[in-house]
Amino acid sequence: MPQPASRTARSAVKLQGWVRQGERITIAGREFEGMVYVGTPPRMNSHGYGEKCRAYIDPSLSVASSDSDRNGDGMSYWPGYSTIPAVCRATYLDWLEGGRRDATVNPGYMFLFFYGLERRFLVDQPPEEEKKEIVAEVERLKALFAQNYSVQRYLGEFLDIARIVAMGGMPLDDPALKQSILDNRSWDLPFSLKFALGRMIAESKAFDAEWLHLWLMCHPERRLRTPAERCGEEFKALFKLKFDALYPDGLKVRTPRKQLAMNYRAASSEFSCSVNLTAGEGRDVAVPDVSDLRSPIQKAQKIADESMDELDKFSRYLGRNADGRGSIEAQALLPAALWGLFPSAELQELKKWVREQVAAGGLVPALEIVSRMEGSSPDKLGKRQLTGAADALARIGFGMAPDPRFSLRGPRIDEPVVIFDLAETVEQLEVVSAAYRAALFELALATFVAHSDSKIVEAERRALRDKVEATVGITDxxxxRLHANLKWYLEVPPDMSWLRTRLKEVDAEHHLALRAAVVATAHADSVIQSEEVACIEKIYKALGIDAGLVYADLHAGEVPDGPVRVRAAEAEAPGERIPAEPKARVGSLDAARIAAIRTDTERVSNVLGEIFAADDDANHDAPRTHALLSALAGLDHRHAALVDLLVQRGNWTQEEFAGIAGQQGLLPSGALEAINEWAFEKFDEALLDEYDGYDVSQDIAEALRAEMSKGDN
Structure with missing residues (x-):
């Protein structure tokens, strides 16, 4: 039975050779623990001359009694205790006495210690227990000097060969082996991983999800986005679920022709060694080299891409809320497949509460929804919060209106939202048809007209619901979602400043569809109120259409599907005859034509879909040249013109912002800082918030648009 190591410090005068861990020695007045060579250093060749072994601490050599060289100015590239200056020996012994914990010294001192560890492990071949102690110490040192490239490289290579030596008695399914490989990955595929994978192939074993995941995570050509790093545990779990579904019996990999070989050159440059790489029960099967295999990595990358896509919203939430993991919103944004692996009682409570609200009619204060999701009440509601809440609800099978991505505006902090049953979980609310986005805008126009006389009769409500039902080109x-947004529009009417922003983007080719929509709504209750006429006049004015056409359109009950006179023709040189202007019919309303307008939404959807699509990828023209308004006082003309453009939309990509800033001769970073400083002084908050580009503060934008539109009313 082995005797316990003595804890009494020994003088190094008569020591020669390796001092084990647990033994304490004293050199030059410094007392420290072993794991070092002490004594007269042997020469590095069989003839008794040449360099002395670098790792040996020779007690006969002088050690500086004062001063130190922590920066390692006196250390060479390959330091040896016998060749470094006395002041460096003092610094090295001080580092040993301090427990080898100081990472602020020159890494050369750590390497001097490491030279002894690698020699002991690979040359002396100590007992297995001592090998484990050495591996543990090298792993600790590698973590201690984590920012040093040379340390990571050389100690990583040693750990690779040490693991391979240890694999003879370590099962491949040992979690400690996999974690050790992952923790010590570097710029290249770790050799210990190559050996483990090659050994499995040689023994005709199929790879499970963990090994394929580890292979990908360590591969130099891996393409991992933020979700894989920020949501490591969730990513690994989702990767496994997808792998198991594709390969229930594991993934078999063909045997490559190239065989794996390993030669290790010591970091001290004093020796080299090779490792016999074999597999099989009799250790008589050559281990293949997996370095050049591409197919398994391609399969792994495909699974990883799908997993990262599904974790994207969860990852973004954690990016905005570093401590948000475990919150209701974070849990709801997890892919549903992971809910069983990461259970949440709070999420079940949320589902129960939402069902109760839907049963009660679905109108819920917007602030209450966000507060339940985030666990606290915010001072204001922004697009990010509303989008996050909508996405979270969709993951548990419920929707929220207004649609925060496509609605003309979101709810204010004191306004309600509509929550409703989707009857299915939805992963990507942002994926909608052009017809849906067009119909949503058309509903905003129609409800604006319906609200104009301060009351909405049942006939108007029915006509609007019928309009949603008649919309073509959309999914169930x-x-x-349209019905829920209609319900919200009827509760919270859209205002003209928001509509005007969109209407100014509509070109003449699309005017007909919009005119048809508002005329049909005005006729829904068969009574045309003066307020409705005034409302439609505002819409026509925003479109740049002669307001006189309002009466003709309303009187006819339809919009003529032909050329519209903008101004009277003037005599010109002889040419082709201009067709006569179509005359509006006078008399009773054409009910069939009105019904056709209500149901002919395919054309309207296509037209408006183009408008919305153009809005996403717009190349903005130079800003309007009107005089600076008092609302923008405090900004020079270039920044004012930029703000004038910015408030027309809720979000700008980085490229778009850089483009419109450049049109004003401004650098994006400088413009962002100047505009936000101005906004803080005027509104006590920033106008632009960096998130997936730049989100525009809707409160500020609304206030500025209201000021800018005073002259339009």
Whole structure:
């Protein structure tokens, strides 16, 4: 039975050779623990001359009694205790006495210690227990000097060969082996991983999800986005679920022709060694080299891409809320497949509460929804919070209106939202048809007209619901979302400043579809109120259409599908005859034509879909040249013109912002800082918030648009 190591410090005068861990020695007045060579250093060749072994601490050599060289100015590239200056020996012994914990010294001192560890492990071949102690110490040192490239490289290579030596008695399914490989990955595929994978192939074993995941995570050509790093545990779990579904019996990999070989050159440059790489029960099967295999990595990358896509929203939430993991919103944004692996009682409570609210009619204060998601009440509601809440609800099968991505505006902090049953979970609310986005805008126009006389009769409500039902080119899910948005529009009417922003982007080619929509709404209750006429006049004015056409359109009950006179023709040189202007019919309303307008939404959807699509990828023209308004006082003309453009939309990509800033001769970073400083002084908050580009503060934008539109009313 081995005797316990003595804890009494020994003088190094008569020591020669390796001092084990647990033994304490004293050199030059410094007392420290072993794991070092002490004594007269042997020469590095069999003839008794040449360099002395670098790792040996020779007690006969002088050690500086004062001063130190922590920066390692006196250390060479390959330091040896016998060759470094006395002041460096003092610094090295001080580092040993301090427990080898100081990472602020020159890494050369750590390497001097490491030279002894690698020699002991690979040359002396100590007992297995001592090998484990050495591996543990090298792993600790590698973590201690984590920012040093040379340390990571050389100690990583040693750990690779040490693991391979240890694999003879370590099962491949040992979690400690996999974690050790992952923790010590570097710029290249770790050799210990190559050996483990090659050994499995040689023994005809199929790879499970963990090994394929580890292979990908260590591969130099891996393409991992933020979700894989920020949501490591969730990514690994989702990767495994997808792998198991694709390969229930594991993934078999063909045997490559190239065989694996390993030669290790010591970091001290004093020796080299090779490792016999074999597999099989009799250790008589050559281990293949997996370095050049591409197919398994391609399969792994495909699974990883799908997993990262599904974790994207969860990852973004954690990016905005570093401590948000475990919150209701974070849990709801997890892919549903992971809910069983990461259970949440709070999420179940949320589902129960939402069902109760839907049963009660679905109108819920917007602030209450966000507060339940985030666990606290915010001072204001922004697009990010509303989008996050909508996405979280969709993951548990419920929708929220207004649609925060496509609605003309979001709810204010004191306004309600509509929550409703989607009847299915939805992963990507942002994926909708052009017809849906067009119909949503058309509903905003129609409800604006319906609200104009301060009352909405049942006939108007029915006509608007029928309009949603008649919309073509949308899915059943999109139809549900339209009905919910209609309900919100009827509760919280859209205002003209928001509509005007969109209407100014509509060109003449699309005017007909919009005119048809508002005329049909005005006729829904068969009574045309003066307030409705005034409302439609505002819409026509925003479109740049002669307001006189309002009466003709309303009187006819339809919009003529032909050229519209903008101004009277003037005599010109002889040419082709201009067709006569179509005359509006006078008399009773053409009910069939009105019905056709209500149901002919395919054309309207296509037209408006183009408008919305153009809005996403717009190349903005130079800003309007009107005089600076008092609302923008405090900004020079270039920044004012930029703000004038910015408030027309809720979000700008980085490229778009850089483009419109450049049109004003401004650098994006400088413009962002100047505009936000101005906004803080005027509104006590920033106008632009960096998130997936730049989100525009809707409160500020609304206030500025209201000021800018005073002259339009």
């Amino acid at each position: 899910l999109e139809r549900k």
